[in-house]
Amino acid sequence: DAKTTQPTSMDCAEGRAANLPCNHSTISGNEYVYWYRQIHSQGPQYIIHGLKNNETNEMASLIITEDRKSSTLILPHATLRDTAVYYCIVRGNAGNMLTFGGGTRLMVKP
Amino acid sequence: NAGVTQTPKFQVLKTGQSMTLQCAQDMNHEYMSWYRQDPGMGLRLIHYSVGAGITDQGEVPNGYNVSRSTTEDFPLRLLSAAPSQTSVYFCASRPGGSGNNEQFFGPGTRLTVL
Numbered sequence: 001d002a003k004t005t006q007p008t009s010m011d012c013a014e015g016r017a018a019n020l021p022c023n024h025s026t027i028s029g030n031e032y033v034y035w036y037r038q039i040h041s042q043g044p045q046y047i048i049h050g051l052k053n054n055e056t057n058e059m060a061s062l063i064i065t066e067d068r069k070s071s072t073l074i075l076p077h078a079t080l081r082d083t084a085v086y087y088c089i090v091r092g093n094a095g096n097m098l099t100f101g102g103g104t105r106l107m108v109k110p
Numbered sequence: 111n112a113g114v115t116q117t118p119k120f121q122v123l124k125t126g127q128s129m130t131l132q133c134a135q136d137m138n139h140e141y142m143s144w145y146r147q148d149p150g151m152g153l154r155l156i157h158y159s160v161g162a163g164i165t166d167q168g169e170v171p172n173g174y175n176v177s178r179s180t181t182e183d184f185p186l187r188l189l190s191a192a193p194s195q196t197s198v199y200f201c202a203s204r205p206g207g208s209g210n211n212e213q214f215f216g217p218g219t220r221l222t223v224l
Contacts, residue, residue: 036213043114043200043215044153087152098213099169100145100152 004088009105012082018075020104022088025069031090033064034098035073039084044100047073047086078108111136114216116201122222123191131186131219133201139214140206142184143168144176146197147218153200159184160206191223 005023012018024033034049048055048062050071055062061074075082087103117132135142143158145168155168159178173195175187184203188195198220202213 034212041198041218043202043217044213045215046212049212098153099155102152 004090004101006086006088006101006104008102009107011107011109012075012078014080014108014110015077018078018082018106018108020073020075020086020088020106021070022073023070024088024090027068027090033062033068033071034089034091035060035062036087036089036098036100037082037084038087038103039081044087078106080108080110082106083108113137114201114203114214116199116216116219118219119217120220122224123188124224125192127191129188129191131188131199131201131221133184133186133216134182135184135201135203135214136182137203137205137214138181139203140181141213142178142201142203143213144174144184144186145200145202146170146195147200148197156186156199188221193223195221196223197221 032049032051035047036044038044048057048060050062050064064071085103085105087100089098114135140161144156145153147153154170156174157168157176159165162178162181165176165178178184198218200218201216204213
């Protein structure tokens, strides 16, 4: 699986957009980009995934660069409940489970 | 649906004791897995299963055994607990096949080994 690099921590003001970057320069053609988050000791929660097109769902948007070497998760209007550790994971769809790195600790402040 | 359930929520063991962490899912998912999470760290894969009767090792399998006799259940056995196994254990499941790799996680079991 391709390795990912994320900032250790970020702050965001409540109500503003939170933009979380992820670098995955060694991603291969059949690997997807997944985002999960973990809110204070709970089990991780799936947010969104994509291959090469931008994706949007009710939780977030995922922007993947054209060369697929990096991506950005966007929470359009961050709330205090979005404070969590966000994991960017690159994985093919078949076989083994996900490999989690250190993630980005997002702190949403009033 | 209850989703993924784990028991117990908390457990304290003495070094050398054995125990089984239970995991069950009611979504008819083929794939199930066990992760451990040490303080301030990301999750690491212990063992996984792609269907009943099939298991394989993950990143950190030593000291743990698994079996998958039914689709619903995937217990994790600690053979002889050690302080290094103090951690939070998460079970997860997902549908089989290629396509969406969204995994559903349980609430975790917090294990302390003295």
